[in-house]
Amino acid sequence: MEQQELRDWEHRCIQEEPPFCQAACPIHVDVRALTRFLAAGDMAGARAVLERTMPLPGVLGLICDHPCEASCRRGDVEESIHIGELERACALYTKAKGRLLPLPSRGKRVAVVGGGLSALTVAWDMGRKGYAVSLFSDEPGGTLLDLPEERLPREALSTELERLKMLRVTLQPGLPLEAATLKRLAEEHDAVYVGFDERTPPDATALGLETEQDGTPKLEPLSLATSMPGVFAGGVQPLGPLSPIGLAAQGRKAAVSMDRLVQVVSMTASREKEGPCATRLFTSIEGVQRKPAVPTAESAGYLPEEAAAEASRCLQCECMECVKVCAYLERYKGYPRKYAREIYNNLSVIHGLRQANKLINSCSYCGLCETVCPNDFFMADLCAQARAEMVKTKKMPLSAHDFALRDLEFNTSEAASLLLDARGTDESGQLGTCAYLFFPGCQLSGASPDHVQRTLAHLREKLAGGVGVMLHCCGAPAKWAARQDLFDPQLARVREAWEKLGKPKLILACPTCGATFRDHLSDVPTIPLWEVLLETGLPEGAAALDKVHALHDPCTARDQPRFLDSVRELLTRLAAPIEELALSRERTLCCGYGGLMEAANPDMGREFALRRAGQSERDYLAYCAMCRDSLSRGGKRVTHLLDLIFPESPDAVQPASSEPYVRKGPGTADRHENRARLKRALLAQAGKETPQMEPWETLELEMEPEVRLAVDQRRILTEDVKQTIHAAQASGRALAQEGGNRLMASHRPAAVTYWVEYEPLGDNRFRVHRAWCHRMRVLGPKG
Numbered sequence: 001m002e003q004q005e006l007r008d009w010e011h012r013c014i015q016e017e018p019p020f021c022q023a024a025c026p027i028h029v030d031v032r033a034l035t036r037f038l039a040a041g042d043m044a045g046a047r048a049v050l051e052r053t054m055p056l057p058g059v060l061g062l063i064c065d066h067p068c069e070a071s072c073r074r075g076d077v078e079e080s081i082h083i084g085e086l087e088r089a090c091a092l093y094t095k096a097k098g099r100l101l102p103l104p105s106r107g108k109r110v111a112v113v114g115g116g117l118s119a120l121t122v123a124w125d126m127g128r129k130g131y132a133v134s135l136f137s138d139e140p141g142g143t144l145l146d147l148p149e150e151r152l153p154r155e156a157l158s159t160e161l162e163r164l165k166m167l168r169v170t171l172q173p174g175l176p177l178e179a180a181t182l183k184r185l186a187e188e189h190d191a192v193y194v195g196f197d198e199r200t201p202p203d204a205t206a207l208g209l210e211t212e213q214d215g216t217p218k219l220e221p222l223s224l225a226t227s228m229p230g231v232f233a234g235g236v237q238p239l240g241p242l243s244p245i246g247l248a249a250q251g252r253k254a255a256v257s258m259d260r261l262v263q264v265v266s267m268t269a270s271r272e273k274e275g276p277c278a279t280r281l282f283t284s285i286e287g288v289q290r291k292p293a294v295p296t297a298e299s300a301g302y303l304p305e306e307a308a309a310e311a312s313r314c315l316q317c318e319c320m321e322c323v324k325v326c327a328y329l330e331r332y333k334g335y336p337r338k339y340a341r342e343i344y345n346n347l348s349v350i351h352g353l354r355q356a357n358k359l360i361n362s363c364s365y366c367g368l369c370e371t372v373c374p375n376d377f378f379m380a381d382l383c384a385q386a387r388a389e390m391v392k393t394k395k396m397p398l399s400a401h402d403f404a405l406r407d408l409e410f411n412t413s414e415a416a417s418l419l420l421d422a423r424g425t426d427e428s429g430q431l432g433t434c435a436y437l438f439f440p441g442c443q444l445s446g447a448s449p450d451h452v453q454r455t456l457a458h459l460r461e462k463l464a465g466g467v468g469v470m471l472h473c474c475g476a477p478a479k480w481a482a483r484q485d486l487f488d489p490q491l492a493r494v495r496e497a498w499e500k501l502g503k504p505k506l507i508l509a510c511p512t513c514g515a516t517f518r519d520h521l522s523d524v525p526t527i528p529l530w531e532v533l534l535e536t537g538l539p540e541g542a543a544a545l546d547k548v549h550a551l552h553d554p555c556t557a558r559d560q561p562r563f564l565d566s567v568r569e570l571l572t573r574l575a576a577p578i579e580e581l582a583l584s585r586e587r588t589l590c591c592g593y594g595g596l597m598e599a600a601n602p603d604m605g606r607e608f609a610l611r612r613a614g615q616s617e618r619d620y621l622a623y624c625a626m627c628r629d630s631l632s633r634g635g636k637r638v639t640h641l642l643d644l645i646f647p648e649s650p651d652a653v654q655p656a657s658s659e660p661y662v663r664k665g666p667g668t669a670d671r672h673e674n675r676a677r678l679k680r681a682l683l684a685q686a687g688k689e690t691p692q693m694e695p696w697e698t699l700e701l702e703m704e705p706e707v708r709l710a711v712d713q714r715r716i717l718t719e720d721v722k723q724t725i726h727a728a729q730a731s732g733r734a735l736a737q738e739g740g741n742r743l744m745a746s747h748r749p750a751a752v753t754y755w756v757e758y759e760p761l762g763d764n765r766f767r768v769h770r771a772w773c774h775r776m777r778v779l780g781p782k783g
Helices: 003-012 020-025 029-037 043-053 057-063 067-072 083-093 117-128 142-147 154-167 181-189 244-263 304-311 321-325 327-331 337-349 357-361 368-372 377-391 400-412 442-447 449-462 475-478 484-500 512-520 528-534 560-571 596-599 602-613 627-634 642-646 671-685 705-713 718-731
Strands: 108-112 132-136 169-172 190-195 229-235 418-420 436-439 467-471 505-508 526-528 550-551 578-580 620-622 639-640 698-703 745-748 753-762 765-772
Touching: 003 083, 003 132, 020 029, 020 368, 029 043, 029 304, 043 083, 043 304, 057 083, 057 154, 057 181, 057 244, 057 449, 067 083, 067 400, 083 475, 083 550, 108 117, 108 718, 117 132, 117 142, 117 154, 117 169, 117 190, 117 229, 117 244, 142 627, 142 671, 154 321, 181 190, 181 620, 244 602, 304 578, 321 327, 321 368, 337 357, 337 377, 337 550, 357 377, 357 596, 368 377, 368 436, 400 442, 400 475, 400 484, 400 596, 418 671, 436 449, 436 484, 442 449, 442 627, 449 528, 449 642, 475 484, 475 512, 475 596, 505 528, 505 602, 512 526, 526 528, 528 560, 550 560, 560 642, 596 602, 602 627, 627 639, 639 642, 671 718, 705 765, 718 753, 718 765
Parallel strands: 108 132, 108 190, 132 169, 190 229, 436 467, 436 505, 505 526, 550 578, 550 620, 620 639, 698 765
Antiparallel strands: 418 467, 745 753, 753 765
């Protein structure tokens, strides 16, 4: 990832955009932090916030005219927060701590003519930047001295003037305001500022400055430079209202320009956010509780406890819309902009630990973040780019997606993949054309093979033109793993089958297949199974639910309205009462399988499933096999839509596996066995010869429930165990337990070594006591 790409990703996330009040403030006081400290009763912390941004905070905090209040998001619900009164309370009841610490001396001198607020701001800012400042004024304070004592106590002004001295600001008597004087100051100093917010403003013409028609100095709007080189001015009406915060903003703008002049850098670059500016931040006010403004007991303003109460009304504006609904984004304690930086840094690591690998590989690619984000930030795109780069540079951990890719390999292998035309002819014969091709998808085939057979039989009975069937995978796991080399062949295989059967319409039971074919085989026509069932009518015996169920939509269906709508219409015809979850349809949550989350981060996948299952006390209804099995892992009762359509099917038994990625429920065959059995069953129905079983497939295994659970959690399939035992029995290479019947053997068919502790029971039966696996190779001694 190039640095500009990182910047583009960062820009898409608006979480770090300033809140509305801060953006509206001419000097960008961090009101959000101010109210946070005040609400916690931390007046000193609040004062520190003012000190960071405000010039002369002991004065400006008392008199600020708070234009920020008009932009307060609380104001969209009720009365805005009284920010000005909060600043005043902070200034009244706190004192600045410690000395002001300017930057090291720059060896440069600036002159400030005038004692008004704009001039004092220039002196304050330039002093903090390390300049030696000479402030020429007979009346430090200027028009501030016209404010009544109760609004601006003179003691407060005196205190801040004394603090100016800490910043290398020297207070000197006023000078004759004439052109010669100003020219001399410009020659003797590196920059000069003239403030016009005085009780008696200077005459710009007498100073030798070019003027506007109203007699005010003609200024360059962005830099406040006058017609005299090196001289800047402010405190004039054309630049904005002569309010306290407006005058401070003019002084600050001039100070920035003077600093840039001295440093010989651009006077105009990157200044678009000076003064009040726009913000892209989004803050939802949905569900915000009303909280009336706090009245003041004292005429001088809020007491500390009143300020705390008023500050607690602040919404602490931020976006975080995606984090609010996504356990994955919440887990890593950040937000997309922060994650983009972490991923960029992770990809830049040449040697050492890559801390963000799990972050990159745990995204479910569900798309909810993009749906709820006001700026359409799609975390899946960022993670997909990172995964692709990791694969390309060989930095992807082998273990991240190994199980999922092995699963894909099996689903598309000779053992599980199948293509039959409407007559039952396979590819060994001459395939006929079909009007339809039923594509159930790998997860339904692996979890509920009987449902696949019953659905196919119904479609063949009801649809004219013939219905073929294809057992295969759409390739989504390879796409999610950024393995384009494995993804493209699956698409090519589907296209080849489609063309062999005369380009039929694909009937899809799986929305993931629907999304994959829509995006990568757009010329292949598809239709959701549920839409077809609406056309054909439901099979005899289809049953309604006995009570209200909460309907769960798969995340890959969120942008496929044909799936969303046809399921609901089908349930209406079934008279099946449902509850729409708070997050459903386009805003549905992932079950924890998508994007290979379950493969790369099983704990996260489990958390997703349990969180989704906990969003309603009702039993759930799903129409994705993987969603059904994932959501049921915590004991939640979940019914598949096909359970209603084919209630007599043995697959309608409630699943309860804690490892749904491997098997549907305890005691049932794992997904690989089911897919292989489904292929054999369909071939047998077509009168075809079924594939001959491998010798290891004839082994019968017995496992206690706790052993089965441990094996599943380690992502070890029945075939892995059987192959290990068969290899040991055939070769005689096994470790024997002394004085017992148990044997221990290992087998390394590819990149993973499997170990099994087992006990022969006779008649090709074996009891499995333990099984585990690892990737390291155990080498013998060097000879």
